[in-house]
Amino acid sequence: MTNSIGEIEEAGTLLVIGSNTTETHPVIGYRMKMAQRKGASLIVVDPRRIDLAEHADLFLQLRPGTNEALLNGLIHVIIEEGLVDEEFVRERTEGYAEMEAAVKKYTPEYVEGITGVAADDIRQAARLYAQAENAAIFYTMGITQHSSGTNNVLAIANLAMVTGNVGKRSAGVNPLRGQNNVQGACDMGALPNVFTGYQPVDNRDAQSKFKKDWGVKLPTVPGLTVTEIIDGILDGKIKVLYVMGENPALSDANLNHVLEALDKVDFLVVQDIFLTETAARADVVLPAAAFAEKKGTFTNTERRVQLVRQAVNPPGDAWADWVILQELASRIGLKWNYRGPEEIFREIARLTPSYAGISYERLEKEGGLQWPCPDAGHPGTPYLHANQFSRGKGRFTPVEYQPPAEEPDEEYPLLLTTGRSLFHYHTGTMTRRSGAIDSFKPEELAQISREDAQKFGIGDGDLVKVTSRRGDVKVRVQVTEIVPPGVVFMTFHFHEAAVNRLTSNKVDPIAKIPEYKVCAVKLEKVAP
Amino acid sequence: MVSLTINGQKVEVEPEATILQAAEKLGIFIPTFCYDPQLTLVGACRMCVVEVEGMRALVASCCTPVRDGMVVHTDTERVRMAREVNLNLLLANHPLDCLTCEKNGDCRLQDYCYLYGVSESDYKGDRKDYELEDTNPFFIRDMNKCILCGLCVRTCQEVNGAAAIEIMNRGFDSKVATAFNDPLETSPCVFCGMCVDVCPVGALTPKQSIGKGRSYELDTVKTVCPYCGTGCGLELYIKNNEIVRVKGDPSSPVNRGQVCVKGHFGTDFLKNPERLKVPLIKKNGEFVESSWDEALGLVAEKLKGVKGTELAGLSSARATNEENYLFQKLLRSLGTNNIDHCARL
Numbered sequence: 001m002t003n004s005i006g007e008i009e010e011a012g013t014l015l016v017i018g019s020n021t022t023e024t025h026p027v028i029g030y031r032m033k034m035a036q037r038k039g040a041s042l043i044v045v046d047p048r049r050i051d052l053a054e055h056a057d058l059f060l061q062l063r064p065g066t067n068e069a070l071l072n073g074l075i076h077v078i079i080e081e082g083l084v085d086e087e088f089v090r091e092r093t094e095g096y097a098e099m100e101a102a103v104k105k106y107t108p109e110y111v112e113g114i115t116g117v118a119a120d121d122i123r124q125a126a127r128l129y130a131q132a133e134n135a136a137i138f139y140t141m142g143i144t145q146h147s148s149g150t151n152n153v154l155a156i157a158n159l160a161m162v163t164g165n166v167g168k169r170s171a172g173v174n175p176l177r178g179q180n181n182v183q184g185a186c187d188m189g190a191l192p193n194v195f196t197g198y199q200p201v202d203n204r205d206a207q208s209k210f211k212k213d214w215g216v217k218l219p220t221v222p223g224l225t226v227t228e229i230i231d232g233i234l235d236g237k238i239k240v241l242y243v244m245g246e247n248p249a250l251s252d253a254n255l256n257h258v259l260e261a262l263d264k265v266d267f268l269v270v271q272d273i274f275l276t277e278t279a280a281r282a283d284v285v286l287p288a289a290a291f292a293e294k295k296g297t298f299t300n301t302e303r304r305v306q307l308v309r310q311a312v313n314p315p316g317d318a319w320a321d322w323v324i325l326q327e328l329a330s331r332i333g334l335k336w337n338y339r340g341p342e343e344i345f346r347e348i349a350r351l352t353p354s355y356a357g358i359s360y361e362r363l364e365k366e367g368g369l370q371w372p373c374p375d376a377g378h379p380g381t382p383y384l385h386a387n388q389f390s391r392g393k394g395r396f397t398p399v400e401y402q403p404p405a406e407e408p409d410e411e412y413p414l415l416l417t418t419g420r421s422l423f424h425y426h427t428g429t430m431t432r433r434s435g436a437i438d439s440f441k442p443e444e445l446a447q448i449s450r451e452d453a454q455k456f457g458i459g460d461g462d463l464v465k466v467t468s469r470r471g472d473v474k475v476r477v478q479v480t481e482i483v484p485p486g487v488v489f490m491t492f493h494f495h496e497a498a499v500n501r502l503t504s505n506k507v508d509p510i511a512k513i514p515e516y517k518v519c520a521v522k523l524e525k526v527a528p
Numbered sequence: 529m530v531s532l533t534i535n536g537q538k539v540e541v542e543p544e545a546t547i548l549q550a551a552e553k554l555g556i557f558i559p560t561f562c563y564d565p566q567l568t569l570v571g572a573c574r575m576c577v578v579e580v581e582g583m584r585a586l587v588a589s590c591c592t593p594v595r596d597g598m599v600v601h602t603d604t605e606r607v608r609m610a611r612e613v614n615l616n617l618l619l620a621n622h623p624l625d626c627l628t629c630e631k632n633g634d635c636r637l638q639d640y641c642y643l644y645g646v647s648e649s650d651y652k653g654d655r656k657d658y659e660l661e662d663t664n665p666f667f668i669r670d671m672n673k674c675i676l677c678g679l680c681v682r683t684c685q686e687v688n689g690a691a692a693i694e695i696m697n698r699g700f701d702s703k704v705a706t707a708f709n710d711p712l713e714t715s716p717c718v719f720c721g722m723c724v725d726v727c728p729v730g731a732l733t734p735k736q737s738i739g740k741g742r743s744y745e746l747d748t749v750k751t752v753c754p755y756c757g758t759g760c761g762l763e764l765y766i767k768n769n770e771i772v773r774v775k776g777d778p779s780s781p782v783n784r785g786q787v788c789v790k791g792h793f794g795t796d797f798l799k800n801p802e803r804l805k806v807p808l809i810k811k812n813g814e815f816v817e818s819s820w821d822e823a824l825g826l827v828a829e830k831l832k833g834v835k836g837t838e839l840a841g842l843s844s845a846r847a848t849n850e851e852n853y854l855f856q857k858l859l860r861s862l863g864t865n866n867i868d869h870c871a872r873l
């Protein structure tokens with residue numbers, strides 16, 4: 001997030017696009033509703049009539065996979081109606097002319113044809129967004145999990161910059177990160193191309209700094225991403241896979257392909273708290289401590305580093321991940337000698353400019369610090385890009401609408417889109433094993449519209465087979481007003497109905513994020 | 529700034545402050561039921577009454593603004609009497625089963641009765657006789673114990689925004705309920721449980737805590753929620769190496785005490801019997817329990833036995849920063865940048 005959670009209530013307009021916030025980030029959802037009650041305009045853009053849509057001043061129900069067209073349409077109206085923040089564009093950005101040329105053809109009427117959103121609603125949304133003193137955009141996987149995900153993000157940046165809604169309190173671009181420490185995992189360099197704090201692995205200065213500090217030789221070319229690793233296994237290039245606390249056997253798109261890879265790899269080590277679908281395929285399983293059984297830090301979606309404290313002991317002979325890693329390192333011949341998480345954190349701060357001013361002592365005293373925090377006297381950074389962007393000038397990038405890679409046709413007439421629900425979390429490793437939560441929501445219900453229910457002769461609660469070009473699952477159906485005709489919605493929390501058997505692993509060419517949000521399917525009623 | 533005197537002590541506060549806030553600044557205690565700084569003021573319970581010189585009636589300090597030169601007394605005979613009567617009326621209608629009540633030791637009704645020496649009610653009359661609402665797996669609602677402070681209703685409306693509950697009927701028949709007096713599952717309730725955390729008495733009880741310990745036996749540890757990227761601060765209440773209750777951490781700048789169903793009621797996976805407790809090695813297609821030494825020896829041998837380019841690792845968006853750091857350090861030291869996690873997924 002470029003803004004902080006605490007700034008949401010002061011925004012003039014909130015544009016929530018592709019984020020079912022009240023279910024995926026409930027407390028942030030409370031704040032959005034609070035802002036709306038205090039007088040902010042809330043605009044919700046989503047294919048489904050999600051809970052937040054009920055609280056919105058304006059709800060734009062677009063066809064799945066048409067975000068860029070809508071965003072371009074908003075920019076078109078802003079330019080046409082003279083709502084551009086000219087000073088901001090002049091002083092802080094470059095590439096405006098090309099972007100302006102690109103959105104020219106996205107008139108509200110043209111965009112209505114692509115997205116199904118009424119032209120007048122597009123005009124009104126553009127005005128509400130552009131005329132607010134501070135307007136903030138929020139998005140989640142609804143934006144990034146498309147084969148055009150990177151374009152979506154660029155179009156969002158264009159929209160924010162054209163109105164100068166960046167680098168201010170309560171105005172900015174706010175991707176909401178899904179898992180509790182996904183921000184931290186990225187910050188720590190659990191990525192193929194960067195060390196901690198996004199220092200590139202192919203940058204000489206970064207290389208020599210880490211080489212010197214760690215006292216080892218380091219590889220200099222960026223490595224493979226998750227999807228490439230899976231392909232690498234199937235091609236026979238990757239022989240050993242070490243998985244710490246992830247469950248790709250349920251979370252990854254085109255599951256059958258992933259399962260094949262996990263079965264094929266020569267040696268699979270899985271370190272986790274439960275025998276997950278992935279761990280069950282391992283050669284060695286290492287039992288790990290969970291949250292509340294160890295110390296350390298997490299970094300939340302607003303870049304706030306916070307202390308995680310130990311409350312109970314790990315069960316049996318399970319160890320904290322950092323202990324396991326250190327023991328393993330010593331058996332490999334690396335001389336690590338950390339006495340505890342605090343000492344590891346000191347090393348992180350030493351090597352990572354954006355974390356340099358953060359210490360356990362300060363976290364204990366100040367209750368969390370938001371990076372960048374370059375030195376011990378720095379108060380942390382509630383919102384980013386105050387006076388300039390990290391790369392100097394903000395760059396507009398022209399974006400063209402591309403239809404989703406897989407569209408419905410005669411054989412597969414419906415669009416499947418996937419997401420999360422309030423009660424469960426990710427692959428269900430934790431919530432499916434929480435007594436109260438699992439007893440309350442024990443099974444997946446695929447959402448379909450009344451119209452489609454009628455068309456395919458399916459009733460509420462019926463068992464159906466959902467089939468895509470890649471696989472099929474059986475699941476019970478909920479007939480609801482939430483999804484529009486032509487769309488099926490499922491979550492990926494339930495191994496019994498593993499939706500990623502169906503999804504496409506066609507990835508965005510730049511970010512390599514699979515297209516979870518849209519694929520074509522058909523439904524048939526089956527006997528229970 | 530405005531200056532006033534409370535119990536003989538002078539204090540300066542902002543002109544918008546209430547008498548209650550001015551007293552708080554001096555560290556002077558005033559009992560309250562219906563007041564919460566995050567919620568609108570309703571002045572409903574009148575537990576917080578004080579005497580102001582020059583005013584005939586006692587005033588509710590939680591919603592009376594200060595004035596310059598005001599002279600306030602918070603603990604006079606008249607004030608004590610009024611609070612006693614108030615408690616007396618509440619007890620007339622309250623099942624006095626503190627012995628088994630989960631709220632014992634952490635109940636404001638109990639605390640104030642103790643403070644003012646009220647042990648039973650002088651008023652005899654009808655008692656409420658509502659059935660327990662026990663149909664959801666998260667918490668029990670016992671409206672016989674409800675003192676109608678309205679904190680839960682305002683929390684649900686003003687903090688959550690779900691507005692699942694309201695106070696229905698009037699007078700003796702007043703009751704906190706959903707629109708049609710049906711169980712919560714049929715309402716817009718999302719089981720955040722924030723109503724449970726604000727209830728000053730034992731009307732709302734989290735099921736995970738029942739029989740697990742008195743409030744004064746529990747240790748508190750502040751930490752961060754294991755679920756979504758919001759990173760809410762949680763207070764974990766611990767007895768005998770077990771989390772017996774969870775509340776949102778009011779001191780967290782992220783969530784200011786607010787939580788959702790997962791953070792509040794979803795941490796019991798920790799003690800699920802299926803937790804992995806020993807290393808496992810697959811031999812002839814079956815997992816066999818092993819020592820750490822054997823398991824780590826085998827893993828180390830395999831990691832060293834391949835070229836860097838043949839090795840890959842998936843790190844965890846649920847592990848700590850320190851652990852993610854060590855994971856990439858280990859893999860990079862072994863000569864590979866094939867490191868990712870499911871941020872993209």
Ligand code: SF4
Pocket residue numbers: 680683684688690691692693712716717718719720721722723724
């Ligand atoms: S649990 Fe949350 S949503 Fe349900 S009634 Fe209580 S405050 Fe409202």
Ligand code: SF4
Pocket residue numbers: 673674675676677678679680681704723726727728729731732
């Ligand atoms: S249930 Fe608790 S919080 Fe709600 S009105 Fe009754 S006493 Fe107050």
Ligand code: SF4
Pocket residue numbers: 025026027028753754755756757758759760783786787788789790791792
């Ligand atoms: S309590 Fe709910 S909103 Fe807060 S971090 Fe946990 S899962 Fe997210």
Ligand code: FES
Pocket residue numbers: 559560561562563570571572573574575576577588589590591
């Ligand atoms: S606390 Fe002041 S009237 Fe209830």
